[in-house]
Amino acid sequence: MNRARMKLIWVALLPLAIAGMLAATSGVGLWGVGVFIVCLSGFVLMGFLVSGASGNSHLLRTGTPAGALITGMGATGWQVDGRHVVVFGLRVTPASGMPYDVPEHRQQVPPILLGGVLPGMTVQVRTDPADPLKLCIDWSVLPVHGEAPYGHPAKP
Numbered sequence: 001m002n003r004a005r006m007k008l009i010w011v012a013l014l015p016l017a018i019a020g021m022l023a024a025t026s027g028v029g030l031w032g033v034g035v036f037i038v039c040l041s042g043f044v045l046m047g048f049l050v051s052g053a054s055g056n057s058h059l060l061r062t063g064t065p066a067g068a069l070i071t072g073m074g075a076t077g078w079q080v081d082g083r084h085v086v087v088f089g090l091r092v093t094p095a096s097g098m099p100y101d102v103p104e105h106r107q108q109v110p111p112i113l114l115g116g117v118l119p120g121m122t123v124q125v126r127t128d129p130a131d132p133l134k135l136c137i138d139w140s141v142l143p144v145h146g147e148a149p150y151g152h153p154a155k156p
Contacts, residue, residue: 056107056136059126059127059134059135059136060126062126063125063126063127063128063135063136064095064127064129065124065125065138066093066124066125066126066135067093068090068091068102068122068124068125068135068137069090069091069120069121070088070089070090070117070119070120070122070123070143071101071119072088072119073088073119074086074087075087076106082111083108083110083111084109084111085108086106086108086109086117087104087105087106088102088106088107088137089102089103089119090102090105090125090135092125092135094127094132100132102133102135105137109139110139113142113143116143117143120145122143122145122146123138123141123143124138124141125137126138
């Protein structure tokens with residue numbers, strides 16, 4: 001079982017286990033247990049979402065560099081640490097190999113780049129060698145219009 005699945009299990013089970021113990025030992029009514037579950041689940045879920053960024057930092061250090069053409073973008077309505085989470089459609093062009101499409105990739109965008117990242121631009125990404133669909137956009141390299149990094153032409 002992978003780490004992401006284990007975290008998701010903890011997000012679901014930890015608040016229920018604590019609420020069950022609280023209800024059994026303190027005599028708090030169902031209303032109090034319900035409020036406790038909702039509050040604790042919110043904190044645990046936010047921790048889970050924010051910790052997803054640490055997975056990106058690992059991928060940025062160890063991933064294989066590639067260029068990716070932004071084929072589409074959409075708002076998710078989420079913000080984490082003041083950064084909007086955007087869903088991207090990407091066409092990834094690895095340094096060696098054929099281009100492939102990633103239809104939905106969600107990632108935070110730095111506020112200063114939010115208005116300057118548009119479909120048709122090429123971004124630098126880091127891909128997981130074991131799973132090329134798992135990737136991270138490297139915002140330390142500015143998006144470009146036209147030619148992708150490593151000399152691969154951006155193909156619309």
